[in-house]
Structure formats: structure tokens, C-alpha cells
Amino acid sequence: MIEYRSIGKTFADGTEAVGDFSLQLPSRTTTVFVGSSGCGKTTLLRMVNRMVDPSHGQVLIDDVDIATRNKVELRRSIGYVMQEAGLLPHRRVIDNVALMMRLKGASKKEARDRAHEVLETVGLDSSLANRYPAQLSGGQQQRVGVARGLVTDPNILLMDEPFGAVDPIVRDELQQELLRLQRELDKTIVFVTHDIDEAFLLGDQVVILKKGGEIAQVGSPADILAEPAGDFVRSFIGLDKGHRKLHVEERNGSRIVVDETGKATGVLSE
């Protein structure tokens, strides 16, 4: 489990990115931070692998305060997938992925074998392994980014708007692929997006944030849809405009979650 315990972050220039934030992220589930630009999502995410250290409070992983852990070691033990994949342009796809294994001390052969394996896991044809990133489509690059995050088989995977820069069709594909991977791999995923549909699709736990990392609501997609906590959330999730992909309907006395095609996707607990 990842736990934020009353943490805050004020940057050197005085910007308060996060005021006072507490939350538990259960293991082997996906938690999505969603909110408008600048609300502190990335800052919260980066506090899990100490790319950002909090100004106050603690982040714990399995009850250990990560401030007590070696920064480099911690960072290498956690997968990180960033926007636009962040691949090294002068390294071949295979080497971009294998590098993470090399950093953890694997031999060249071991690293490459594992990189091939994980490229296959994310659905990339092995013929692409020897290309350079610029010779791939945006969606393929993003898959490489996911492969790189997974190659060392970390328990925790941090994903910062990983599908933000691809077109909607490829984005749908990548989202479905991530759902499949999560069913297979069972990681603890922390995912950042500003897209509420993506948050509801991928999140077991969805955290809707206001400026300064203030939690407007946290819960399962079904719970948030059924009982939005006030006007900010209603407006953010689009209930006030009546165009939600998912919505709640009463059918035969039960409240069920229905997708945009009218198909029931879940029943709300009483």
C-alpha cells in the first residue's frame, strides 16, 4: 500500500503545488489522480518515487517512510511512464527498454532477453525492436514507454498522462491494453490524467482534485457517479451537461452503471 500522510509541497519559488494531502492507495489496484492543469497531480505522483520530496508530511510504501530509503534505489524499484514516452532518441527501441535492466545490474544478454519479452507483452512486434523511436508511431512509442516501465517487474507503476499525446482511437487501444495488462500483472498503478472518462475507465479508485491537491472527491467510479460530492464534482464529471459516457440508471429497483451504448457495466451496492 502507498500512503500519503498529511503531505504538502511548496516549491523554491513559493508556489504551493500541494497544501495538505492524505490518502491510502491500496496495493494491486489502480488509483487515478484527475483534475485540471496545475492542480498538483504530477507533483503528487512524483512524490512516490522521490523525484519530488515533500515540504512536509510523509509518503509510506508498505508502512516504510520512503524518506528513509535510498533515492536512486527507490526510483529504480518503481516503474515510471511519462507523457510522450520520453524515449532516448539515439538508442534503439530494444536498448531503451533494456537500459532499465542494465541499471539494475542485469547482464547485457539478460537485459535484452527480458526487453524482448516485455515488448511482446505490451503488444509490439519484435520487428520494431531495432528501430529508433522516431521510426515508430506515437502509439507504438507509448507502448515502448509502458514496456520500459514494466521491464524490471516493479510492484508499483507510475503513469503520468501516458496517453495524452496520441489520437483518440490509439488512445482507446492503449487504454484497453492497459486494462488487459493490469488483469495479468496485478500492479499497484498510480495514473495521472486530466480526462475524466479515462479516469473512470481505468481507475479502481478515482481522486478528483482541485487546485493545491485538495481532494474534491475520492471513490470508485460508480460511487462518484452515483453520489457526486457537490457542484464542483458534478460539473467536472459533466453530469450537469448530460453527456457522460457512464451514468447511473434505476432498473428493476436496482441502481446500475450504464455505458454510452446503454449496456450495464455494474450494479451499485446498496
Ligand SMILES: Nc1ncnc2c1ncn2[C@@H]1O[C@H](COP(=O)(O)OP(=O)(O)OP(=O)(O)O)[C@@H](O)[C@H]1O
Ligand atoms: N519545479 C517547480 N517549481 C515551481 N513550481 C512548480 C514546479 N513544478 C510544478 N510547479 C507548480 O505547481 C503546481 C502544480 O503542478 P503539477 O505539475 O503538479 O500540476 P498538474 O496537475 O500535474 O498539472 P498538468 O496537468 O498541467 O501537468 C503548478 O502551479 C505548477 O506550476
